[in-house]
Amino acid sequence: MKFSFLQKLGGAVLVTAWVLWGSHMIGESLIPRAQPPQSTGAAVVAKAKTSAPAKQAAPEEIEDIGALLASASPDAGKKTFKKCKACHTIGKGEASKVGPNLWDVVGADRAARDGFKYSAAMAGLGGNWGFEELNxxxxxxxxxxxxxxMAFAGIKKAADRAAVIVFLRGQSDAPVSLP
Ligand code: HEC
Known part of the structure; x- marks a missing residue:
């Protein structure tokens, strides 16, 4: 079979084009495409933005429960106090358990129950148990x-804390007045 000059030329162009295209594709698959600089920059900014609110939320705010105390129910507090009963007695003159007896604790000096061995942390607090301190x-x-x-995680809901504090306040011969 004989090829004309034009057929040969056409064949050569096709082969060259195919070789060029092929090597381009191979080269492309071997060398990872460089990311345009703006897009990586934007990704960093976006990351910084999403992590920012978590940082802001870190310092815990302890809300003022003055208003909640006024409306809190000592009966609801008595129920919440069941969580404390594992370690605390509440009756007048009752012996301390794992934790100190809590009769008349609202307004009382801190870490002052006779015969109870407080941790250095608690003994070092000083002052007394006002409503804000207890909260x-x-x-x-x-x-x-x-x-x-005191191996107790805490009471998350402010209304529950207010109720238990109001209940504790009532466990006294002379309850201190509400703030
Ligand atoms: C797992 C046992 C445990 C539980 C549950 C617990 N406490 Fe305590 N509590 C302690 C211990 C122990 C101390 C003494 C802490 C220290 O010396 O560091 C303490 C100390 C206290 C004090 C300080 C008393 C003082 O004489 O200064 C108060 C107030 C108190 N607890 C209230 C509560 C309340 C209210 C609850 C329930 C919501 C509760 N505790 C649940 C073990 C417990």
Whole structure:
């Protein structure tokens, strides 16, 4: 079979084109495409933006429960106090258990129950158990008094804390007045 000059030329062009295209594809698959710089920059910014709110949420706010105390029910607090009963007695003159007896604790000096061995963390607090102090402590005992031996996670809901504090307030011969 004989090829004309034009057929040969056409064949040569086709083969060259095919070889060029083939090597281009191979080259492309071997060398990873460089990312345009803007898109990686944008990805970093986007990442920074999404992680920012988590950082802002870190410092825990302990809300003021003054208003909640006024409307809190001591009966609801008595129910919540069941969580505390594993470690605390509440009756007047009752002996301490794992935790100190809590009769008349609202307004009382801190870490002052006779015969109870407090942790250094609790003994070092000083002052007395006002409403705000109890609210902060019961939110997260380990955060309020790092090193405390009260192994209790805390009461998350402010309304539940208010109720238990109002219940504790009533466990006294002379309850302190509400704030
Ligand atoms: C797992 C046992 C445990 C539970 C549950 C527990 N406590 Fe305590 N509590 C303790 C211990 C132990 C201490 C003494 C902490 C120290 O010395 O660091 C303490 C201390 C306290 C104090 C300080 C008393 C003082 O004399 O200064 C208060 C107030 C208190 N607890 C309230 C509560 C309330 C309210 C609850 C329930 C919501 C509760 N606790 C649940 C073990 C517990």
């Amino acid at each position: 902060a402590f019961l939110t997260k005992p380990k955060a309020y008094a790092p090193g405390t031996k």
